[in-house]
Amino acid sequence: MGYSTRKQAVLMVTLAVLSQSLAFGAAQAAAGPATGAAAPAAVSKLEGLGTIALKQGVSVKLTDAALLPQEGGNVLTYTLHYYNGTGNSVSLIDYFSKVTTSSGVVIQGKPVTGSAAIKSIPAGGSQRVTYYVNAGKAAKINGVRIALYGWDFSQADYQKKLGAFTVPGSYSTVTARGQSRQLMLGELPVTVKAESLHIYKVDGKVYAKLGVSFTNSGAKVLTDTGLKGYLVSPGGSVFELTPDKSDAKVQPKEQRTLYYLADIPSYMKLDNMSLRFVQEDGTLQLKLPVAEYKLPAAETPDLNVPANAVKRLKVNDSTIDTQLASAAVYSEDNLAKWSLKFRVRNTGNQAVTLPAYPLRLTTAEGYGYPVNNTALAGLTLKPLEERTVELSAELPLKLNQGVLRLHMTEPAEENRIALPVAIFQIPYSLQPDHLLATEYPVQNPLGTFTVKLEAVDRLPWSDQDQVVAKVSLRNTGETTVQLPALTALLKAGDKDISGSAQIVIDGSVSHLAPQETAVLYIAGHLPYSYNLMKLKIILQYASGEAKANFLTLFTSQVDNTLSTVAAGEPLPIRLTGKKAELLERQTRIYPGTDSKLIYTELMMTNEELRRTQPAQLVGYYRTPDHQYFEAVISQSEASLNAKEQSLVTVWSKLPPEINASELTLYLGEGIADGKLTAPGASPTGYIQTAGLALNIANPAPLPSLQKLGLFPFSLSVTQATATMSEDRESIETKLSYRLTRSALYAAGANEHKLVAELLDPFGQPAEKLLPLEAELTGAGVSDTLSFTLNNRAYKALTGGTVRVNIYDEFQGKRILLGSESYPVVYEKRAGKKTVGE
Secondary structure, eight states: OOHHHHHHHHHHHHHHHHHHHHHOOSOHHHHSOOBOOOSHHHHHHHHTTOOEEEETTEEEEEEEEEEEOOTTSOEEEEEEEEEEOSSSOEEGGGEEEEEEOTTSOEEEOEEOGGGTTOOEEOTTOEEEEEEEEEOTTOOOOTTOEEEEEEEOTTSTTSEEEEEEEEOOTTOOSEEOTTOEEEEEETTEEEEEEEEEEEEEEETTEEEEEEEEEEEEOSSSOBOOOOOEEEEEOTTOOEEEOEESOSOOOBOTTOEEEEEEEEEEOTTOOOTTOEEEEEEEETTTTEEEEEEEEEOOOOBOOOOEEOTTOEEEEEETTEEEEEEEEEEEEEEETTEEEEEEEEEEEEOSSSOEEOOOOOEEEEOTTSOEEEOBOTTTTTOEEOTTOEEEEEEEEEEETTSOSSSEEEEEEOOOOTTOOOOEEEEEEEOOOBOOOOOBTOEEEEEETTEEEEEEEEEEEEEEETTEEEEEEEEEEEEOSSSOEEOOOOEEEEEETTEEOGGGOEEEEGGGOOEEOTTOEEEEEEEEEEETTOOOOOEEEEEEEEETTEEEEEEEEEESOOSOOOOEEOTTSOEEEOOTTOOEEEEEEEEEEEOOSSOEEEEEEEEEEEOSSSOBOOOOEEEEEEOTTOOEEEOEEEOOOSOBOTTOEEEEEEEEEEOTTSOGGGOEEEEEEEEETTEEOOTTSOOSEEEEEEEEEOOBOOOOOBSOSSSEEETTEEEEEEEEEEEEETTOSEEEEEEEEEEEEOSSEEEOOOOEEEEEEEEOTTOOEEEEEEOOOTTOOTTOEEEEEEEEEEOGGGGGOSOOEEEEEEEEEETTEEEEEEEEEEEEEEEOOTTSOOTTO
16 A cells, blocks of 8 residues: 555544544443343344454444434434453454444444543453434334444455344334333443332323332442433323432442322323433433333322321331321301311331421312411421321311312422322311310320310400410320420400410429329400300410410300309419418498498418418409409518418499499409519409408497507507687697507508597587508507687587597598597686586
């Protein structure tokens, strides 16, 4: 060969090499579409084609061939497996292949990007290289001929044909139903099998869910299959599949089922569907065929869950049991308000956090209404842990409530189809009326309890009413439960009074040991004219950034259940840390023309075992026909030792027509901001109210001023003198008295006044106040009260008497405590004898 001819040949070789190298990329194993052995029948047919010798000790065989229809021309790929039995490396630049399509077009194959880096066959080794050609409109793989060539400068065109493979007419690229196929994915041998095809019909749409198992036979983790899937109908319709989960890792020696989803037309026939895997070659901007599988017969999963049945769900790699434990409904404002108890249990061996499953109620009429899933979303369950959460929903009352379903759907994610998970049947059940003094079981994420509605009281509060529910809560679990900070939602019939609601826990209990009971008072305000027929109480606590329901109570027993103690009997206060007894000391009526006052003194005894500040009392006087008169209460702010007593005064202004003898005094303990109020503070409600029958009696005035009582004070007039001088127009009167106060009792501010009234012989009055000093103790004080009465008529008198009346004055109204008359001493001028000498 001459120089010019050899130079031309070298140039042609170089151009051919460059052409091939531009098409090469990463190794075939990393590409994914390069496949190994297909299903046994198909592989045996290709292997039956034998091998082609490239040179002594070097051979090649065809291991795979596929054709993928797509825009811009159908892409044909084929994989050649090279074997080098020599002791030296063999360069692949010396060999190339050409494809003759079924239509007779000849095209030189180029390596896909994943095989472009393979330049040689190592000594004693082998290499798989995948090539592609644009086969145009060629629609069949059968009959395709793949010829192998080597460069030979002795030939006219410098090419020597070494042999050819012809794809048999019986060859199929589709793996038979139920069969697996080994693919090389990321340098890893992975056995792939189409396991299932499930069809879901949701809201008029049809979705397909394919299950595909991947068995990693390699020694490394398969982090990404690199495959893109398509659902193919027998008629050639192609539907893109989206992975159900972004996590597609398969550990060495692990078999894992991955799921793919597709949205398909409702009219599509589902017989003989296929799964097609391709890989996108970004450099070539082509979709390369990888494998195709005949799918199992389509199945429609039965998602219906009968009442009280358990539905097992898969969450990541864990399983949970779910159950609609109970459902109740009540009506309000033309709405049916449903409360659903939903039980979840982690049956796995590791903790699992539940996703935010969208929930909705569907009616027989075809309408769907959202369900509040706050309590379920993000709930973490430890292994074998079980929780019951409360779900709620509202829908129009006019719809059929007897045929409802609870639909649970997979959480919606971007670029992902959310399929239904379960459809729970909901038994129609009116929300039970919780009866008084009856225990009901309660289960929530914090534990198991029994709850009992002890009492529901409706009482006046200024120009409103207040409703107070007393609830006992017993821990029936086996471990101590920490009570969370609770808030209350209160519905009085159709009226929401939650804005005024507050909760007081007796003794501020924060933990409940097994079988221990806490007593809760839930109070709220409502208009006094409102006709209260039913009461709903929902206690909630903070759960993350949301509120979770602790318990719900519903009752129509809203009549007052107040107890009353007989007159003369002690009224107990049973609140923990504030235990005391109240005993009526006296009740009086202060008369008046336009109104009168009822006044009650109570002795409060500290029944705690140590020094305690009493609770602030709140009270009302009530008539038999339920007219209420707000009471003003004064009590000491001082703490009391065990069995120490204090004086509590209670009074109210009454219309003159009220029969005071029929009144009952109702007393409770003041609350504000969820706590008991201390004496002197301003309560916003009151709890533990009970009635006290009264013994109303005004004592008869005493005929002597030697010993008058105005508890805890005592007054004694020790001496009284009245004198008048001859020819004078005045009478001088002096009262000497002693005032003492008992030191045995604490008392609040004293608003009583002692009034001394002096009546002259003609009945002319004069008044003066005797100061009541609250700090008087022990021996008390002695003092003199002086009166000077002036009247011209006195000149005609030579004697007579004056009368002294002592009044208890309270809020401007008086009660006569005692009266006594004293003689007037007539004094003559000097030298004259006085009357009586």
